[in-house]
Amino acid sequence: MTSSSDEKILLAQVGAAHGIKGEVRVKPFGDDPLSFADYGKLETLDGSRKFKVKRARVQKTVVVTKFEGVNTRNEAEALNGVKLYIPRERLPQIEEADEFYHYDLLGLKAVDAQGEVLGTVVALPNFGAGDLIEIAPKSGAALLLPFTKEVVPEIDLEAGQVTVILPLGFLEDGEREPDADI
CATH class of the missing domain: 2.30.30.240 (PRC-barrel domain)
Known part of the structure; x- marks a missing residue:
């Protein structure tokens, strides 16, 4: 199966704001809840918005995340529901024959x-x-x-x-x- 350069993989989705300093709750879609921060800038499906993780910490079933440039509760609330993707080619190559994404x-x-x-x-x-x-x-x-x-x-x-x-x-x-x- 070939991968085209415009394929995107959904890694996480932003939820509600957390606190007053621009943090948000993020629901990750991987085995390791913090792994969404390991692939560089995250982006919307259309690529029009990009997000760099400044810091992230696990709290119960979500990851409380601070993105660069999001500094107020209002800015954080505006991100509620945003899905975060990376281009497919950023994922590591699988080397085992019986492993796959x-x-x-x-x-x-x-x-x-x-x-x-x-x-x-x-x-x-x-x-x-x-x-x-x-x-x-x-x-x-x-x-x-x-x-x-x-x-x-x-x-x-x-x-x-x-x-x-x-x-x-x-x-x-x-x-x-x-x-x-x-």
């Missing part, structure tokens, strides 16, 4: 063990209990499966596909729960 899986074809197309990878959410893989089929509801070696045993970035082994009975209609009497 989630971003690189988006848009790949999902096939079963026989090579039949199940759909397209559209998301890799994590709601707190582990990574999931969301596959959009050509018709019907999206498939949401555990993103484990058992369910996704092969990722072939060169071929542009992932192999998915559906859990036994996953696509079968099961017995419905009786309607609860209220």
Whole structure:
């Protein structure tokens, strides 16, 4: 898979202002909550605004961050909701064969063990209990499966596909729960 120079990776999103000196709460989207500050200036998707992290500290589930040039609560409040990106080429190269960035899986074809197309990878959410893989089929509801070696045993970035082994009975209609009497 080739990377174009204008691809951007979402690293974090600015939340509410914190205090009166221009700090904001930032929600990071990486394994290391402070890693968004390691890639140089962050920018908006269109590149029209750039932000340099002056300092950042973890506080509960957010990172309290001070950006250069943001010095008042009003300036900080104006950033609420801003998504922070970096160009794809700033991410380190992956050297291990079985490692990848989630971003690189988006848009790949999902096939079963026989090579039949199940759909397209559209998301890799994590709601707190582990990574999931969301596959959009050509018709019907999206498939949401555990993103484990058992369910996704092969990722072939060169071929542009992932192999998915559906859990036994996953696509079968099961017995419905009786309607609860209220």
